[in-house]
Amino acid sequence: MIIKQDSDLKPRRSILVYAYGNPGRQDDGLGNRMVDALTPWLREQGFDHVSVDSNFQLNIEDADNIRDKDVVVFVDASIEDIEDFRLDVVEPSEGRSEFTMHAASPAFILALCIKLYNKHPETYLLQIKGYEWEFEERLSDEATRNLDSALSFLKERIRSDKFKS
Template sequence: MLLIGYGNPGRGDDGLGPAFSENLEGRGIKGLDIDTDYQLVAEHALAIADHNLVIFADAEMGSETGFSFRAARASAPQTLGSHSLHPEAVLGLAEILYGARPEAYLLGITGYEFGAVKEGLSDRAQKNLKDAETFFLNWLATERQERKSRHA
Protein backbone atom coordinates (compact mmCIF):
# COMPACT_ATOMS: atom_id res chain seq x y z
CA MET A 1 0.00 0.00 0.00
CA LEU A 2 1.29 3.47 -0.91
CA LEU A 3 0.32 6.78 0.68
CA ILE A 4 1.31 9.97 -1.14
CA GLY A 5 0.86 13.18 0.84
CA TYR A 6 1.41 16.27 -1.25
CA GLY A 7 1.17 20.04 -0.97
CA ASN A 8 3.27 23.03 -0.04
CA PRO A 9 3.94 23.41 3.71
CA GLY A 10 5.17 26.95 3.01
CA ARG A 11 1.64 28.04 2.05
CA GLY A 12 -0.28 27.51 5.28
CA ASP A 13 -3.00 24.87 5.10
CA ASP A 14 -1.74 23.69 1.70
CA GLY A 15 0.69 21.66 3.83
CA LEU A 16 -2.06 19.33 5.10
CA GLY A 17 -1.10 16.49 2.73
CA PRO A 18 2.57 16.46 3.77
CA ALA A 19 1.61 16.83 7.44
CA PHE A 20 -0.69 13.81 7.12
CA SER A 21 1.92 11.59 5.46
CA GLU A 22 4.69 12.69 7.85
CA ASN A 23 2.50 12.00 10.89
CA LEU A 24 1.70 8.51 9.60
CA GLU A 25 5.32 7.86 8.71
CA GLY A 26 6.18 8.58 12.34
CA ARG A 27 3.88 5.71 13.36
CA GLY A 28 5.95 3.15 11.43
CA ILE A 29 2.93 1.28 10.05
CA LYS A 30 4.08 -2.03 8.59
CA GLY A 31 3.22 -2.49 4.91
CA LEU A 32 2.48 1.20 4.34
CA ASP A 33 4.96 2.91 2.01
CA ILE A 34 4.87 6.68 2.33
CA ASP A 35 5.90 9.41 -0.08
CA THR A 36 5.73 13.13 0.72
CA ASP A 37 6.07 15.70 -2.04
CA TYR A 38 5.13 19.24 -3.06
CA GLN A 39 3.09 18.08 -6.04
CA LEU A 40 2.21 15.03 -8.07
CA VAL A 41 4.38 14.56 -11.14
CA ALA A 42 4.69 11.94 -13.89
CA GLU A 43 7.43 10.14 -11.96
CA HIS A 44 4.87 9.12 -9.31
CA ALA A 45 3.37 6.72 -11.87
CA LEU A 46 6.28 4.32 -11.38
CA ALA A 47 5.84 4.24 -7.60
CA ILE A 48 2.11 3.73 -8.03
CA ALA A 49 2.70 0.85 -10.45
CA ASP A 50 4.44 -1.12 -7.69
CA HIS A 51 1.38 -1.07 -5.39
CA ASN A 52 -2.11 -2.54 -5.49
CA LEU A 53 -3.60 0.20 -3.30
CA VAL A 54 -2.77 3.92 -3.34
CA ILE A 55 -4.02 6.77 -1.14
CA PHE A 56 -3.53 10.39 -2.21
CA ALA A 57 -3.70 12.91 0.66
CA ASP A 58 -4.03 16.61 -0.10
CA ALA A 59 -5.52 19.82 1.24
CA GLU A 60 -9.05 20.61 0.15
CA MET A 61 -10.80 23.97 -0.04
CA GLY A 62 -14.43 24.87 0.49
CA SER A 63 -15.64 21.63 2.01
CA GLU A 64 -18.46 21.56 4.54
CA THR A 65 -16.74 18.70 6.38
CA GLY A 66 -13.30 18.30 7.93
CA PHE A 67 -12.20 15.80 5.33
CA SER A 68 -13.45 13.67 2.45
CA PHE A 69 -12.54 10.18 1.29
CA ARG A 70 -13.53 8.89 -2.12
CA ALA A 71 -12.44 6.46 -4.80
CA ALA A 72 -10.22 7.72 -7.60
CA ARG A 73 -10.24 6.46 -11.18
CA ALA A 74 -7.56 6.72 -13.83
CA SER A 75 -8.03 9.30 -16.57
CA ALA A 76 -5.90 10.40 -19.48
CA PRO A 77 -3.55 13.25 -18.57
CA GLN A 78 -4.54 16.48 -20.30
CA THR A 79 -0.99 17.82 -20.35
CA LEU A 80 2.42 16.46 -19.48
CA GLY A 81 5.41 18.36 -18.26
CA SER A 82 7.17 19.20 -15.05
CA HIS A 83 4.09 20.81 -13.52
CA SER A 84 1.76 19.10 -11.13
CA LEU A 85 -0.80 16.51 -12.17
CA HIS A 86 -4.08 15.42 -10.63
CA PRO A 87 -4.22 11.98 -8.97
CA GLU A 88 -6.44 10.65 -11.77
CA ALA A 89 -3.83 11.64 -14.36
CA VAL A 90 -1.01 9.95 -12.43
CA LEU A 91 -3.16 6.81 -12.20
CA GLY A 92 -3.74 7.08 -15.94
CA LEU A 93 0.00 7.28 -16.57
CA ALA A 94 0.61 4.23 -14.36
CA GLU A 95 -1.89 2.34 -16.49
CA ILE A 96 -0.57 3.57 -19.84
CA LEU A 97 3.13 3.17 -19.05
CA TYR A 98 3.16 0.15 -16.74
CA GLY A 99 -0.20 -1.59 -17.17
CA ALA A 100 -0.93 -0.94 -13.49
CA ARG A 101 -4.46 -0.44 -12.23
CA PRO A 102 -4.24 -0.10 -8.45
CA GLU A 103 -7.25 0.59 -6.30
CA ALA A 104 -6.98 4.27 -5.34
CA TYR A 105 -8.56 6.79 -2.99
CA LEU A 106 -8.39 10.53 -2.47
CA LEU A 107 -8.25 11.86 1.07
CA GLY A 108 -8.97 15.59 1.02
CA ILE A 109 -8.36 17.40 4.31
CA THR A 110 -10.15 20.71 4.59
CA GLY A 111 -7.97 23.77 4.99
CA TYR A 112 -8.88 27.42 5.39
CA GLU A 113 -5.74 29.57 5.04
CA PHE A 114 -3.99 29.27 1.67
CA GLY A 115 -1.81 31.41 -0.54
CA ALA A 116 0.22 33.51 1.86
CA VAL A 117 3.78 32.43 2.49
CA LYS A 118 3.34 31.02 5.96
CA GLU A 119 4.63 27.92 7.72
CA GLY A 120 2.23 25.94 9.87
CA LEU A 121 -1.42 24.96 9.78
CA SER A 122 -4.39 26.94 11.03
CA ASP A 123 -6.05 25.70 14.23
CA ARG A 124 -9.13 24.46 12.38
CA ALA A 125 -6.97 22.64 9.80
CA GLN A 126 -5.02 20.94 12.60
CA LYS A 127 -8.28 19.60 14.03
CA ASN A 128 -9.30 18.33 10.59
CA LEU A 129 -5.87 16.68 10.25
CA LYS A 130 -6.35 14.80 13.52
CA ASP A 131 -9.86 13.74 12.52
CA ALA A 132 -8.58 12.54 9.12
CA GLU A 133 -5.81 10.54 10.81
CA THR A 134 -8.28 8.87 13.17
CA PHE A 135 -10.55 8.03 10.24
CA PHE A 136 -7.69 6.70 8.15
CA LEU A 137 -6.27 4.47 10.88
CA ASN A 138 -9.72 2.96 11.44
CA TRP A 139 -10.26 2.56 7.70
CA LEU A 140 -6.82 0.95 7.33
CA ALA A 141 -7.53 -1.60 10.06
CA THR A 142 -10.88 -2.50 8.47
CA GLU A 143 -9.38 -2.64 4.96
CA ARG A 144 -6.60 -4.96 6.09
CA GLN A 145 -9.07 -7.24 7.86
CA GLU A 146 -11.30 -7.40 4.78
CA ARG A 147 -8.34 -8.17 2.50
CA LYS A 148 -7.19 -10.88 4.89
CA SER A 149 -10.68 -12.41 4.87
CA ARG A 150 -10.82 -12.38 1.07
CA HIS A 151 -7.52 -14.22 0.83
CA ALA A 152 -8.29 -16.79 3.53
Protein backbone atom coordinates in the same frame (compact mmCIF):
# COMPACT_ATOMS: atom_id res chain seq x y z
CA MET B 1 -6.85 -24.17 20.76
CA ILE B 2 -6.54 -23.61 17.01
CA ILE B 3 -3.24 -22.39 15.66
CA LYS B 4 -3.37 -20.65 12.31
CA GLN B 5 -0.92 -21.78 9.71
CA ASP B 6 0.83 -19.23 7.51
CA SER B 7 -1.30 -20.47 4.61
CA ASP B 8 -4.44 -19.52 6.58
CA LEU B 9 -3.37 -15.91 6.96
CA LYS B 10 -4.51 -13.42 4.38
CA PRO B 11 -1.51 -11.55 2.95
CA ARG B 12 -1.56 -7.83 3.63
CA ARG B 13 -2.01 -5.57 0.66
CA SER B 14 0.77 -3.15 -0.21
CA ILE B 15 -0.39 0.40 0.57
CA LEU B 16 1.14 3.75 -0.36
CA VAL B 17 0.03 6.97 1.33
CA TYR B 18 1.27 9.74 -0.95
CA ALA B 19 0.80 13.32 0.22
CA TYR B 20 1.42 16.45 -1.77
CA GLY B 21 1.27 20.16 -1.10
CA ASN B 22 3.40 23.08 0.02
CA PRO B 23 4.06 23.16 3.78
CA GLY B 24 5.29 26.75 3.37
CA ARG B 25 1.75 27.84 2.43
CA GLN B 26 -0.08 27.14 5.70
CA ASP B 27 -2.91 24.65 5.18
CA ASP B 28 -1.58 23.58 1.78
CA GLY B 29 0.82 21.46 3.85
CA LEU B 30 -1.96 19.30 5.33
CA GLY B 31 -0.96 16.26 3.30
CA ASN B 32 2.68 16.55 4.31
CA ARG B 33 1.65 16.85 7.96
CA MET B 34 -0.47 13.71 7.53
CA VAL B 35 2.64 11.78 6.48
CA ASP B 36 4.63 13.26 9.39
CA ALA B 37 1.97 12.12 11.88
CA LEU B 38 1.33 8.74 10.26
CA THR B 39 4.95 7.58 9.96
CA PRO B 40 5.72 6.93 13.67
CA TRP B 41 2.35 5.21 14.15
CA LEU B 42 3.05 2.86 11.23
CA ARG B 43 6.40 1.93 12.81
CA GLU B 44 4.79 1.36 16.22
CA GLN B 45 2.14 -0.88 14.67
CA GLY B 46 4.68 -2.84 12.63
CA PHE B 47 2.81 -2.03 9.42
CA ASP B 48 5.70 -2.60 7.05
CA HIS B 49 3.25 -3.18 4.19
CA VAL B 50 2.42 0.55 4.27
CA SER B 51 4.81 3.11 2.81
CA VAL B 52 4.55 6.88 2.79
CA ASP B 53 5.85 9.59 0.52
CA SER B 54 5.30 13.31 0.08
CA ASN B 55 6.21 15.98 -2.40
CA PHE B 56 5.23 19.51 -3.37
CA GLN B 57 3.25 18.24 -6.35
CA LEU B 58 2.51 15.11 -8.33
CA ASN B 59 4.73 14.44 -11.33
CA ILE B 60 4.56 11.94 -14.17
CA GLU B 61 7.30 9.89 -12.48
CA ASP B 62 4.78 9.07 -9.74
CA ALA B 63 3.13 6.58 -12.10
CA ASP B 64 6.21 4.44 -11.50
CA ASN B 65 5.94 4.94 -7.73
CA ILE B 66 2.41 3.54 -7.57
CA ARG B 67 2.68 0.67 -10.05
CA ASP B 68 3.60 -2.05 -7.55
CA LYS B 69 1.07 -1.03 -4.90
CA ASP B 70 -2.29 -2.65 -4.25
CA VAL B 71 -3.78 0.49 -2.70
CA VAL B 72 -2.74 4.13 -3.14
CA VAL B 73 -4.15 6.96 -1.02
CA PHE B 74 -3.23 10.41 -2.27
CA VAL B 75 -3.60 13.08 0.44
CA ASP B 76 -4.05 16.77 -0.33
CA ALA B 77 -5.42 19.95 1.19
CA SER B 78 -8.75 21.09 -0.21
CA ILE B 79 -10.48 24.42 -0.68
CA GLU B 80 -13.67 22.62 -1.70
CA ASP B 81 -16.89 22.88 0.28
CA ILE B 82 -16.46 19.73 2.37
CA GLU B 83 -16.92 19.17 6.10
CA ASP B 84 -13.48 18.30 7.49
CA PHE B 85 -12.21 15.65 5.06
CA ARG B 86 -13.46 13.40 2.28
CA LEU B 87 -12.25 10.15 0.74
CA ASP B 88 -13.07 9.61 -2.94
CA VAL B 89 -12.27 6.82 -5.35
CA VAL B 90 -9.93 8.03 -8.10
CA GLU B 91 -10.87 7.03 -11.62
CA PRO B 92 -8.20 7.20 -14.32
CA SER B 93 -8.32 10.28 -16.55
CA GLU B 94 -5.97 11.48 -19.27
CA GLY B 95 -6.66 15.11 -18.28
CA ARG B 96 -3.34 16.29 -16.87
CA SER B 97 -4.58 18.71 -14.25
CA GLU B 98 -8.19 18.46 -13.23
CA PHE B 99 -9.19 21.53 -11.21
CA THR B 100 -5.91 21.55 -9.32
CA MET B 101 -2.93 23.85 -9.19
CA HIS B 102 -0.60 20.86 -9.06
CA ALA B 103 1.32 19.68 -12.13
CA ALA B 104 -0.65 16.45 -12.44
CA SER B 105 -3.78 15.08 -10.82
CA PRO B 106 -4.11 11.69 -9.08
CA ALA B 107 -6.45 10.64 -11.92
CA PHE B 108 -3.77 11.43 -14.49
CA ILE B 109 -1.07 9.58 -12.53
CA LEU B 110 -3.36 6.54 -12.30
CA ALA B 111 -4.15 6.68 -16.03
CA LEU B 112 -0.44 6.89 -16.81
CA CYS B 113 0.29 3.92 -14.54
CA ILE B 114 -2.31 1.85 -16.37
CA LYS B 115 -1.06 2.93 -19.78
CA LEU B 116 2.66 2.43 -19.10
CA TYR B 117 2.65 -0.59 -16.80
CA ASN B 118 -0.77 -2.17 -17.25
CA LYS B 119 -1.22 -1.88 -13.46
CA HIS B 120 -4.32 -0.46 -11.80
CA PRO B 121 -3.95 -0.05 -8.03
CA GLU B 122 -7.08 0.69 -5.99
CA THR B 123 -6.68 4.47 -5.73
CA TYR B 124 -8.22 7.12 -3.48
CA LEU B 125 -7.92 10.82 -2.83
CA LEU B 126 -8.19 11.93 0.79
CA GLN B 127 -8.95 15.65 0.75
CA ILE B 128 -8.54 17.56 4.01
CA LYS B 129 -10.32 20.89 4.33
CA GLY B 130 -7.95 23.85 4.59
CA TYR B 131 -8.68 27.51 5.31
CA GLU B 132 -5.48 29.60 5.23
CA TRP B 133 -3.00 29.73 2.32
CA GLU B 134 -0.51 32.49 3.15
CA PHE B 135 3.29 32.10 3.18
CA GLU B 136 3.71 30.67 6.64
CA GLU B 137 4.77 27.26 7.95
CA ARG B 138 1.91 26.56 10.33
CA LEU B 139 -1.55 25.12 9.97
CA SER B 140 -4.66 27.03 10.95
CA ASP B 141 -6.44 25.76 14.07
CA GLU B 142 -9.42 24.57 12.00
CA ALA B 143 -7.16 22.67 9.58
CA THR B 144 -5.32 21.04 12.51
CA ARG B 145 -8.65 19.71 13.82
CA ASN B 146 -9.50 18.41 10.35
CA LEU B 147 -6.09 16.75 10.11
CA ASP B 148 -6.65 14.99 13.43
CA SER B 149 -10.02 13.66 12.23
CA ALA B 150 -8.59 12.55 8.87
CA LEU B 151 -5.62 10.89 10.58
CA SER B 152 -7.90 8.84 12.85
CA PHE B 153 -10.00 7.87 9.84
CA LEU B 154 -6.98 6.81 7.78
CA LYS B 155 -5.46 4.82 10.65
CA GLU B 156 -8.70 2.85 10.97
CA ARG B 157 -8.80 2.19 7.22
CA ILE B 158 -5.21 0.96 7.27
CA ARG B 159 -5.83 -1.19 10.34
CA SER B 160 -8.94 -2.80 8.81
CA ASP B 161 -7.66 -2.77 5.20
CA LYS B 162 -11.08 -1.47 4.15
CA PHE B 163 -10.97 1.71 2.14
CA LYS B 164 -14.22 1.55 0.20
CA SER B 165 -17.26 2.97 1.98
